[in-house]
Amino acid sequence: MAVMEALNRQAAVALIGPRQVGKTTLAHMIAENHEVLYLDLESRADRAKIADPVLFLQQYEDRLVILDEIHRTPELFQELRSLIDRARRRGRRTGHFLILGSASVDLLRQSGESLAGRIEYVNLNPFDVLEAAPDTAATTKLWVRGGFPGGFLAASDADSLVFSQNFIRTYLERDVPQFGRRVPAEMLERLWTMLAHGQGTLLNASKLASGLSVSAPTVVGYIDLLVDLLLVRRLRPFHANTGKRLVKSPKVYVRDSGIVHALLGIENHNALAGHPVVGASWEGFVIENLLAVAPPRTMASFYRTAAGAEIDLVLELPGGRGLWAVEIKRSLTVRPGKGFHNARADLKPTRSFIVHAGDERYPITVGVEAIGLKNMAALLASG
Numbered sequence: 001m002a003v004m005e006a007l008n009r010q011a012a013v014a015l016i017g018p019r020q021v022g023k024t025t026l027a028h029m030i031a032e033n034h035e036v037l038y039l040d041l042e043s044r045a046d047r048a049k050i051a052d053p054v055l056f057l058q059q060y061e062d063r064l065v066i067l068d069e070i071h072r073t074p075e076l077f078q079e080l081r082s083l084i085d086r087a088r089r090r091g092r093r094t095g096h097f098l099i100l101g102s103a104s105v106d107l108l109r110q111s112g113e114s115l116a117g118r119i120e121y122v123n124l125n126p127f128d129v130l131e132a133a134p135d136t137a138a139t140t141k142l143w144v145r146g147g148f149p150g151g152f153l154a155a156s157d158a159d160s161l162v163f164s165q166n167f168i169r170t171y172l173e174r175d176v177p178q179f180g181r182r183v184p185a186e187m188l189e190r191l192w193t194m195l196a197h198g199q200g201t202l203l204n205a206s207k208l209a210s211g212l213s214v215s216a217p218t219v220v221g222y223i224d225l226l227v228d229l230l231l232v233r234r235l236r237p238f239h240a241n242t243g244k245r246l247v248k249s250p251k252v253y254v255r256d257s258g259i260v261h262a263l264l265g266i267e268n269h270n271a272l273a274g275h276p277v278v279g280a281s282w283e284g285f286v287i288e289n290l291l292a293v294a295p296p297r298t299m300a301s302f303y304r305t306a307a308g309a310e311i312d313l314v315l316e317l318p319g320g321r322g323l324w325a326v327e328i329k330r331s332l333t334v335r336p337g338k339g340f341h342n343a344r345a346d347l348k349p350t351r352s353f354i355v356h357a358g359d360e361r362y363p364i365t366v367g368v369e370a371i372g373l374k375n376m377a378a379l380l381a382s383g
Contacts, residue, residue: 002122003030003098007064010120011084012097014070016105017124018230018256019175020148020167023100026124027066030098036064041072053079061087061096068100071108072178081114102175107228126256127152128292129374130381136359139373143285144269146258157268164262168192175229183222187212191222195232195254196263199280202249203234223252231255235287238301238314244346245306253284260284282330286355286373287313290326293381295319309342314349315380322350326376332358334370344368 003026006013015023031038037060039046050056053076057065061083070076080097087096101108105121126147133139145151145160148167154160172185194208203223205216212219226232234250254260260281266272272281290313291300299316303309303325313326325347327340334354344352344367352368359372371379 006120006122007095007098009094010118011087011094012080012099012115012119014099014101014105014108014119014121015124016101016103016108016121016230018126018148019102019170020150021124021126022149023102023124024068027068027098027100030064031066034064035062036066036098038066039068041067041069041076047073050076054082057083058086061090061092064095064098066098066100070099070101071103078114081118084115084118102229104228104230125288125292128289129377130293133374140269143257143282144261144266144272146256146261147288148256148258151258160258161262161267164258168259168262171229171231176225183225187214188222188225191219192226192231192254193263195223195226195252196260197277198252199260199277200251200253200283201280202247203252204249231259233284233288235313236301238303238311238347240303240347244309247304247306251302253287255284255288257281257285257288279330282357283312283328286326286328289373289377290315290355290380293377295321295380303343303347305343305346307342308339309346310339311343311347314347323347324380325349325352327352327354329354329356331356334364336364336368 003013003015015026017023027038030036039049041047067076084096105123127142127149128147129139129142132147132152133142142152144157145154146164148163151160151163154163168189172189176183176185176188190212191208194211205219209216209219223232223234227234231254233253233255235253236250237247239246254263260277261272264275264277266275272278294315295318297318301314303311303314311325312328315324315326317324325344327336334356336354353376354364354368354370355373355376356370359375361369361371361375364370
């Protein structure tokens with residue numbers, strides 16, 4: 001288990017993921033097999049216990065301390081440093097704190113700069129195709145419902161939609177205010193829905209701002225918040241010295257396909273198949289699944305020039321494994337367009353793939369393979 005391996009390497013481990021993804025469940029599973037102190041920082045009683053954190057927590061230097069919802073008390077990071085250093089002087093160097101947070105690594109790293117050299121970050125993502133989709137039918141179910149356990153495992157598509165709608169409401173009414181942002185819930189929901197309608201399009205903050213009657217910088221700030229909460233992904237453009245005019249705006253995706261469909265009122269596959277967002281929803285679903293299993297330190301981007309050369313996903317793999325170009329098609333028969341071939345000529349990727357909606361894997365042309373999502377995910381996960 002990645003979390004236990006990290007705890008064996010480092011004094012503190014932060015388990016990062018959005019709400020309802022299973023962080024607390026995983027922490028309780030760890031607690032069943034180890035002597036731990038578990039504190040839920042959403043609980044007023046548990047927050048009261050650490051009013052003087054050093055005084056309270058130094059009594060538990062001999063066990064793993066689990067701190068759930070750490071983003072509620074970001075000031076605690078400074079105190080954890082002194083506790084970790086104290087434990088190190090006494091000979092305990094690893095496995096001291098497991099920190100759970102519903103925020104991005106970047107946001108928690110800003111709060112925990114004092115823990116540099118003392119903390120390791122582990123991402124917990126929603127279900128992906130390697131975990132939850134043994135066949136094509138299960139892949140379709142995962143796409144329609146999304147990867148959050150409550151939605152994917154619901155008794156019906158209708159129940160899954162209700163879960164996702166409640167998930168959205170919880171974030172708007174509870175989690176956003178916790179991060180100190182005074183954002184009207186109705187406005188943020190409208191923006192979130194606008195992003196779902198424009199899934200996978202280039203960010204146009206001015207256009208979004210006009211629709212919301214606010215300024216472009218305000219919209220960018222709201223999107224920053226959704227990115228920090230791991231609900232939206234900004235896919236950056238790939239910058240290469242190709243001598244071409246490159247698109248500079250990022251693409252924006254609502255990360256979970258089930259949340260996309262809930263924002264748009266799409267209940268099942270039949271409704272999705274006839275909706276204008278179907279292709280963009282599939283593209284975002286494929287991207288999230290591939291990035292969930294990609295090797296650590298993989299850099300993701302897209303490539304587009306003003307002349308129309310384009311690749312949906314460019315993966316810069318670590319360890320000298322090169323550049324992979326991934327085009328995404330929601331069909332069983334795939335034929336890459338001229339823009340893809342022109343982009344390949346610009347970037348000269350190590351490997352090129354067309355990810356399609358089926359299961360077969362076969363060559364299309366020299367250097368380009370067609371491949372199903374699950375096989376592509378398995379190939380990427382294996383490195």
